[in-house]
Amino acid sequence: ADHIRVAIAGYGNLGRGVEAALAQNPDMRLVGVFSRRDSASVTPLDSQVPVYPMSEIETFADDIDVMVLCGGSKTDLPEQGPYLAQFFTTVDSFDTHATVNDYHAALDTPARKAGTVALMSVGWDPGLFSLNRAFGEAVLAEGETYSFWGKGLSQGHSQAVRSVDGVKKGVQYTLPSEDAIARVRRGEQPELSTREKHVRECYVVLEDGADADTVRDTIVNMPHYFADYDTEVHFIDDETFARDHSAMPHGGFVIRSGVTGDGNKQSIEYSLALGSNPEFTASALVAYARAAYRLAQRGESGARTVFDVAPGLLSPKDPAQLRKELL
Numbered sequence: 544a545d546h547i548r549v550a551i552a553g554y555g556n557l558g559r560g561v562e563a564a565l566a567q568n569p570d571m572r573l574v575g576v577f578s579r580r581d582s583a584s585v586t587p588l589d590s591q592v593p594v595y596p597m598s599e600i601e602t603f604a605d606d607i608d609v610m611v612l613c614g615g616s617k618t619d620l621p622e623q624g625p626y627l628a629q630f631f632t633t634v635d636s637f638d639t640h641a642t643v644n645d646y647h648a649a650l651d652t653p654a655r656k657a658g659t660v661a662l663m664s665v666g667w668d669p670g671l672f673s674l675n676r677a678f679g680e681a682v683l684a685e686g687e688t689y690s691f692w693g694k695g696l697s698q699g700h701s702q703a704v705r706s707v708d709g710v711k712k713g714v715q716y717t718l719p720s721e722d723a724i725a726r727v728r729r730g731e732q733p734e735l736s737t738r739e740k741h742v743r744e745c746y747v748v749l750e751d752g753a754d755a756d757t758v759r760d761t762i763v764n765m766p767h768y769f770a771d772y773d774t775e776v777h778f779i780d781d782e783t784f785a786r787d788h789s790a791m792p793h794g795g796f797v798i799r800s801g802v803t804g805d806g807n808k809q810s811i812e813y814s815l816a817l818g819s820n821p822e823f824t825a826s827a828l829v830a831y832a833r834a835a836y837r838l839a840q841r842g843e844s845g846a847r848t849v850f851d852v853a854p855g856l857l858s859p860k861d862p863a864q865l866r867k868e869l870l
């Protein structure tokens with residue numbers, strides 16, 4: 544085919560972002576959107592894009608080159624990832640740090656068996672930040688690595704808030720400690736606990752009849768997402784939510800602070816400033832969808848991460864064109 548045929552599994556913030564990102568990449572084409580909800584209630588940006596029930600997805604195995612999984616990491620991907628790897632080469636943004644190796648194993652078996660590539664944990668963190676942490680530690684062997692996010696809206700933590708019984712709408716903002724950032728930028732290489740680096744603020748609209756104290760306790764004690772942080776939960780009404788919490792900016796940076804030779808201080812900093820967290824993440828998913836397609840075309844199969852993907856595979860440019868950008 545003269546285009547890479549892409550489909551979206553799960554149409555939320557990320558799914559919408561992938562649709563927009565595909566429109567910016569002429570070598571790729573959106574075949575359709577798959578959703579667990581009633582197709583009539585799912586409205587793509589482009590009304591011509593077909594929406595299919597998730598229950599029919601297997602029948603499209605020969606019509607789709609890459610399936611981009613846009614479900615939530617907490618509850619959707621652990622089930623959808625291994626299931627869909629049986630039928631498609633997939634890319635996802637799985638971001639539950641504590642279970643990353645379990646998920647890798649759960650993808651690898653079905654992908655190897657089916658001869659598909661399952662490229663996991665693509666985005667910015669995990670994803671581009673992961674690469675920059677790895678580069679930093681490989682190049683500056685002696686030093687410390689720091690990741691800071693925000694102030695901004697975490698999709699993963701917001702989706703985790705939305706997964707709590709009694710929550711009708713929810714978002715989570717991550718706030719970095721300015722003091723911690725200053726100490727790191729001064730090259731102090733401080734020891735910082737998870738709790739010393741960020742605080743988390745949630746804004747929730749409750750379902751009618753839900754108990755606020757129960758919802759707050761469930762959120763602040765949630766393993767992997769909130770238990771290791773100081774977290775505030777604010778309860779607001781629908782109109783406040785719509786007025787103040789519709790944008791999804793975010794950003795952050797990775798710093799590798801080290802020394803070389805006889806004590807020369809060295810510092811690497813990679814930073815992102817995101818007007819839309821989901822649209823940026825979706826743009827990374829689409830670039831890596833191109834790479835996953837190429838890996839599958841080469842006959843590779845099994846689970847992969849961004850560490851396994853040569854950067855050139857991401858580019859729509861041919862290798863000779865790309866080489867001109869070496870310097």
Ligand SMILES: NC(=O)C1=CN([C@@H]2O[C@H](COP(=O)(O)OP(=O)(O)OC[C@H]3O[C@@H](n4cnc5c(N)ncnc54)[C@H](OP(=O)(O)O)[C@@H]3O)[C@@H](O)[C@H]2O)C=CC1
Pocket residue numbers: 552553554555556557558577578579580597613614615616617619636637638639664665666667668669670698699700702703705820821824
């Ligand atoms: N690696 C990274 O850097 C990043 C990773 N992420 C990950 O992406 C995941 C998805 O984020 P995001 O797209 O914001 O999550 P959403 O909550 O918007 O969507 C998750 C799923 O929920 C369903 N859904 C969407 N809207 C509705 C609705 N109105 N009512 C009921 N169900 C709905 C969709 O599935 P269906 O259509 O089948 O109903 C969708 O796939 C996050 O959990 C996070 O883990 C996000 C950003 C960065």
Ligand SMILES: N[C@@H](C[C@H]1CC(C(=O)O)=NO1)C(=O)O
Pocket residue numbers: 638667668669692693695696697698699700716717793820
């Ligand atoms: N995976 C994150 C992307 C970044 C944002 C983040 C945080 O604010 O805790 N951690 O990683 C997301 O879902 O937005």
